[in-house]
Amino acid sequence: MAALISIAVFGIALLYIELTNSKKIQLPLAVVGLLVTLGLTVMQWNHPSSSFNNMAVTDNYSVAFNASILLSTMFVVLLSAYYYEDVKQHVAEIMALMLFTVFGAFLITSFSNMIMLFLGIETLSIPLYVLAGSKKFSLRSNEASFKYFLMGAFASAILLLGITLVYGASATFQLSAISDYVNNTKQLPGIFYMGIILILVGFSFKVAAAPFHFWTPDVYEGSPTLITAFMATVVKIAGFAAFYRLFSSAFSSIATFWEPLLWGMIILTLLISNFAALLQKGVKRLLAYSSISHAGFLLLGIIALNKLSAGGIFYYTLAYSLATIPAFGVLILVKNHRNSDDSIDAFNGLAKKNPLLAIVMSVALLSMAGIPITAGFFAKYYIFVAAIDSGYILLTIFAVLAAVLGVFYYFRLLNAMFLKEGEAEKIKIPVVFGISLLITTILTLAMGVFPDYIIKLL
Amino acid sequence: MGSISIILLMACGIIFAVAAIAIGRKLSMKRFNPTKGEAYECGIQTEGDTWVQLHIGYYLFALVFLLFDVEIAFVYPWAVVFKEIGMVAFVEIVMFVLVLFLGLLYAYKKKALTWM
Amino acid sequence: MSLLFYILAALSVLTGLGVVLARNPINSVLSLIACFLTIAGHYVLLNAQFLAVVHVIVYTGAIMVLFLFVIMLMDMNRANEPHKKWTTKLAATLSGCLLLLVLLASTAKVMLGGPAPVLSPDMGLIKNLGMVLYRDYLYPFETSAILFLSAMVGAMVLGKHEPKKI
Numbered sequence: 001m002a003a004l005i006s007i008a009v010f011g012i013a014l015l016y017i018e019l020t021n022s023k024k025i026q027l028p029l030a031v032v033g034l035l036v037t038l039g040l041t042v043m044q045w046n047h048p049s050s051s052f053n054n055m056a057v058t059d060n061y062s063v064a065f066n067a068s069i070l071l072s073t074m075f076v077v078l079l080s081a082y083y084y085e086d087v088k089q090h091v092a093e094i095m096a097l098m099l100f101t102v103f104g105a106f107l108i109t110s111f112s113n114m115i116m117l118f119l120g121i122e123t124l125s126i127p128l129y130v131l132a133g134s135k136k137f138s139l140r141s142n143e144a145s146f147k148y149f150l151m152g153a154f155a156s157a158i159l160l161l162g163i164t165l166v167y168g169a170s171a172t173f174q175l176s177a178i179s180d181y182v183n184n185t186k187q188l189p190g191i192f193y194m195g196i197i198l199i200l201v202g203f204s205f206k207v208a209a210a211p212f213h214f215w216t217p218d219v220y221e222g223s224p225t226l227i228t229a230f231m232a233t234v235v236k237i238a239g240f241a242a243f244y245r246l247f248s249s250a251f252s253s254i255a256t257f258w259e260p261l262l263w264g265m266i267i268l269t270l271l272i273s274n275f276a277a278l279l280q281k282g283v284k285r286l287l288a289y290s291s292i293s294h295a296g297f298l299l300l301g302i303i304a305l306n307k308l309s310a311g312g313i314f315y316y317t318l319a320y321s322l323a324t325i326p327a328f329g330v331l332i333l334v335k336n337h338r339n340s341d342d343s344i345d346a347f348n349g350l351a352k353k354n355p356l357l358a359i360v361m362s363v364a365l366l367s368m369a370g371i372p373i374t375a376g377f378f379a380k381y382y383i384f385v386a387a388i389d390s391g392y393i394l395l396t397i398f399a400v401l402a403a404v405l406g407v408f409y410y411f412r413l414l415n416a417m418f419l420k421e422g423e424a425e426k427i428k429i430p431v432v433f434g435i436s437l438l439i440t441t442i443l444t445l446a447m448g449v450f451p452d453y454i455i456k457l458l
Numbered sequence: 459m460g461s462i463s464i465i466l467l468m469a470c471g472i473i474f475a476v477a478a479i480a481i482g483r484k485l486s487m488k489r490f491n492p493t494k495g496e497a498y499e500c501g502i503q504t505e506g507d508t509w510v511q512l513h514i515g516y517y518l519f520a521l522v523f524l525l526f527d528v529e530i531a532f533v534y535p536w537a538v539v540f541k542e543i544g545m546v547a548f549v550e551i552v553m554f555v556l557v558l559f560l561g562l563l564y565a566y567k568k569k570a571l572t573w574m
Numbered sequence: 575m576s577l578l579f580y581i582l583a584a585l586s587v588l589t590g591l592g593v594v595l596a597r598n599p600i601n602s603v604l605s606l607i608a609c610f611l612t613i614a615g616h617y618v619l620l621n622a623q624f625l626a627v628v629h630v631i632v633y634t635g636a637i638m639v640l641f642l643f644v645i646m647l648m649d650m651n652r653a654n655e656p657h658k659k660w661t662t663k664l665a666a667t668l669s670g671c672l673l674l675l676v677l678l679a680s681t682a683k684v685m686l687g688g689p690a691p692v693l694s695p696d697m698g699l700i701k702n703l704g705m706v707l708y709r710d711y712l713y714p715f716e717t718s719a720i721l722f723l724s725a726m727v728g729a730m731v732l733g734k735h736e737p738k739k740i
Contacts, residue, residue, distance in 0.1 A: 008720050012557070015564050015727060052713035093731050100724040107717060115714050123721045130728035136736065145732075194680040461578040468581075514733050517643045521729045524636040525722050531628045532715070535704030547708045550716065557719035561726040570730045 001051055001058070003040040003066065004106050007033065011099035018092035026092045030077045033099065038070045054174065055113045062110035064314050064457050065241040069105050072233040072321040073098060076226060078436040079329050083226045085430075094134055097127035098230060105238035109245070114163045114173040117242060121159065121206065124238060125152050128231060132223040144222025151205070151215040159202025165195030166250075178250040188254070196251055196258055203246075207239040209295040210269035217276075220288035225335065228284065229328035232291045233321040240298050240313055247302055248309070255305055262303045266395060269296030270402035277409045283331055283342050286409060287324070290368055293406060294320050297380060300387045300399055308386035311458040315382050318454065319375035319447055323367035326440045329433065330361040337427050344413055348422025356434070357427060358417045363441045367448070369410040370403050375447035382455060518570060522562065529558055579619055586612040599645045603638060610634040622698025 010033025017025050041063055048059040077095060084091045100123065107120030129152060133145025167173060169192035170181040182188065205212040220228045251258060270293060277289035294316075301313040331342060334357070338346045351358035367376035380403060387396045416422075429437075447454055536551050565571055589612060592605030610633050617626035696702060707715055 004717075008557075011720075012560055012723070015560075016567075019564070019567050053710050055711075055713045089736075090731050093727060097724060097727060097731070100720060100727075103717075103720055113714075115711065116717075119714050119717055119721065123717065123724065126721065127724045127728060130724075130731050133732055136732070190680045194677070461576075465578055465581070514647065515735065517640070517647060518729055518733045520636070520640045520643050521733075522726060524632070524640055525726055527632050527636040528722070531632055532707075534627075535624060535700050535707055538700050539704030539708055542705070543708055550708060550712060553716060554719045557723055558726075561723045565726065565730055568730060568734070570734050 001049075001056070003037050003044070004103065006037045006040055007099050007103050007106065010034075010037070011096045011103065014092045014096040014099065018090070018096070023091065026095060027077065027081050030092075030095045030099070031074065034070050034074045034077065037102075038067060038074075041066045041070060050112070055116055056107075056110055057112045058110055061245070061310060061314075061458060062106075062241070065109040065237060065317075066106055068314070068318045068321065069102060069109070069234055069237050071318075072237065072325060073102050073230070075325045075436050075440055076230045076233070078432055079229070079325070079332070080226055082430040082433045083224075083332060090134065094131060097131055101127045101131070101230075101234060105234055108238050108242035111242065111245065112175050112249075114167065114175075114178075117246065118156075118160055118163060120238075120242070121202075122156060124235065125156065125206075128152075128227075128235065131227045131230070132219060134227060135224045138222075138224075140222040141224060142222075144219045147215055147222075148219045155202050155205035155212070158198050158205075162195045162198030162200075162202060165191040165198065167195075169195065175246065175250040179253065182251070182253045193257060196254070197261070199246070200258060200261060203239065203243045204265060204295075207236060207243060207295050207298070208292050209265055209299055210272045210292065211265070213269065213272070213292045213295075216292055217285050217288040220291065221282065221284045225284065225328055225332045228288075229325050232287070232324050232328070236291070236295065236298075237317040237321060240302075240317055244302050244310065244313055248305055252305060259303055259305075262299060263392075263395060266296050266299045266303065267398060269293065269299065270399060274402050274405045274409075277406070280409070281343050283344055283347070283413065286344070286413070287327060287331070290406070290409070291324070293402065294368070296402070297383055297399060300392070300395065301383045303392060303395070304383075304386040304390040306386060306390050308382065308389055311455045312379075312382040312386045314458050315375075315447075315451065315455050316379040319367060319379040319444065322440050322444045322447070323364040323374075323376060326360050326437045326444075327364040327368070329437050329440075330357050330364070333357060333427050333429065333433070337425075344416050345422070347413060347416045348420040350417040350422070352422075353426050354429075356429065357437075360437045360441050361417065362414055363444055365410040365413055367444050369407045371407075373445065373448045375444045375451070377448060378451040378455070382451075522565060522571070525558065525561075529555065579616075582612050582615045582619070586616070600642070603641050603645065606641070607634050607638050610638070617698070620698060621695055624700040624703050625698055 010029065014026065014029060014033070017029055044058050044063050045060060048057070050057040077098065080091070080095065084094070104120050104123030104125070104127070107116055107123060111117045111120055129145055129149040132148050133141050135141035163173075166178065169189045170178050172178055172181065201212060204210075205215075208216040220232065223231065247255075247258070273289045273293035273296060277286055277293065280286040280289060298313060298316055301309045301316065304312075334346055334350065335342045347361075350361070363374060367374035367379075370376045370380040384396050384399065387399070532554065533551065536547060540547050586609055589605045589609035593602045593609060596602040596605060610629060614626040614629045614634070617623075617629060694702075
């Protein structure tokens with residue numbers, strides 16, 4: 001609770017800092033706000049509590065996901081110092097909107113009531129629609145914002161309709177009560193099933209899983225790169241935390257109904273995203289498709305629905321965030337240097353002149369591909385183990401094949417950086433930027449070498 | 459509350475409005491000439507399309523208005539139950555209004571509410 | 575009561591059709607306002623007076639004004655309206671019909687079970703609503719303030735007039 005209030009207060013404080021127009025305070029205040037909130041969040045570890053008529057529950061599950069959301073936001077905010085260096089206006093507003101997004105994310109990691117789920121998703125999404133369009137004079141950014149808003153509004157409506165139908169059948173919003181209802185009713189009414197399908201559709205839109213992924217490449221490409229990094233990490237962490245919380249508590253007893261649907265979605269997501277990623281020329285679009293494929297792997301953790309799932313999903317989202325942020329960070333630098341050219345060719349010969357950037361990018365890409373000693377390897381490993389444990393052997397084999405396919409397009413980028421010749425010059429790396437890139441890289445490697453510390457948390 | 463009375467009221471309202479317009483049409487004299495048919499614009503000939511693009515400023519105002527409209531909708535039931543719930547309800551509404559007020563103050567300071 | 579319901583329902587459907595079929599977007603909005611008013615009538619019939627009042631004030635009043643502004647914001651020249659391919663139109667119609675079919679089929683199954691039990695006829699009265707909102711649903715109420723705030727800030731970020739290009 002204290003963490004929630006703290007993030008809101010710092011968000012509002014940032015707004016008023018914007019009025020003074022002094023950039024020197026904005027960034028430190030945002031970082032302090034995130035740190036204070038992180039402290040308050042971690043303090044709740046092993047102190048499960050519920051407040052407001054059981055509407056908000058704080059347990060280790062929500063604390064872990066909240067901490068990982070805060071960590072990702074922190075890195076994004078640190079990168080923003082360089083990214084918004086030349087921008088005069090709206091910087092503090094953008095950070096405030098990020099904090100409000102985090103506020104929404106907190107609501108859905110710790111919800112135990114469907115109303116809070118909807119409210120949280122809206123609080124998460126609405127600032128993001130604005131952030132996607134925050135590059136006001138770029139047509140692409142406007143388009144991304146508009147597209148995201150229209151699609152997101154529809155998805156929210158579908159999710160809400162699903163929640164309503166479930167309420168109509170069970171007459172309750174409380175997750176535990178819905179679960180009781182499912183267990184105690186012999187013949188569930190049709191609207192209940194319809195509700196589950198619609199909720200599934202709404203969620204798969206928000207986490208960008210096929211067949212509801214089509215907005216992702218355009219929105220990720222059009223949004224300002226830093227915002228894309230924010231979207232790709234925070235929304236995915238929070239979305240999957242809520243997704244798993246809902247389906248593992250309220251709907252776990254009728255898993256036989258929704259698991260086949262999810263099964264099909266996983267196959268589709270992995271197929272579409274990996275083949276589409278092979279064809280991409282732009283790095284931003286490639287990362288967008290890779291983000292979709294990660295959603296596919298994460299869905300495996302949900303379909304597994306056993307005691308390994310929560311830890312697996314947590315580890316995966318954290319590893320994915322720690323790889324995504326430096327990847328986009330390096331992309332920002334290269335893109336700025338190459339006059340907004342974000343094609344793979346822009347990375348040609350990066351390793352010669354900028355070994356540090358090339359190493360950071362390689363570790364991030366290897367982690368995304370799931371190569372050992374990076375966090376990504378164990379992320380996929382734990383998810384696969386969870387899935388096999390629940391008997392999804394065929395699906396896991398398919399996912400492994402998809403992961404192998406994924407290695408191809410990550411290696412296209414590595415190939416460009418290390419083997420191809422390019423007229424690369426030395427890129428100057430700002431201090432804060434470089435440090436945060438290094439920290440994420442070190443964390444990725446550390447998580448890959450000592451995975452036990454993270455996986456044992458949940 | 460019988461539905462008959464509501465239907466009667468509705469019917470009366472409709473008949474009254476329709477009758478007023480219809481009688482006016484029937485009784486009034488109609489003489490047309492070209493000058494009469496023009497749009498009245500201080501005697502100058504109107505030019506261009508009637509469809510003009512509005513300024514985005516209108517939209518901002520409308521949105522801020524909408525937010526406070528919703529707030530009023532929340533305050534109404536609060537006022538009804540305030541006595542029964544007491545101090546807790548007071549703190550709740552103060553917090554709610556405070557957050558929105560901070561938003562409005564921010565909009566004001568940011569000069570988003572000044573014209574152009 | 576049922577006669578009034580049928581009158582209102584007929585009006586809702588007619589005005590709803592008006593929204594979709596009107597050529598001029600302003601006429602659409604006006605039909606939508608009429609449609610909302612009839613829906614407010616339905617709320618009154620269901621003994622949910624507060625909902626009816628809020629519906630008129632917020633939706634018919636404020637949101638429709640916003641709609642009108644948005645329509646006036648746009649450049650509505652017929653000439654630059656993009657022409658859709660017939661395949662797009664066909665796909666849109668088909669998928670819309672499919673969605674309708676699925677929703678209808680699933681709701682029809684429920685309808686056969688007879689009318690839903692009414693929990694309490696006074697449920698929609700302002701007093702009960704206030705008690706529920708400020709006692710049981712306090713948490714969503716307070717958090718929605720942040721949602722409103724972020725919507726307001728977002729509108730300012732996107733909508734504020736910029737003096738010069740950055």
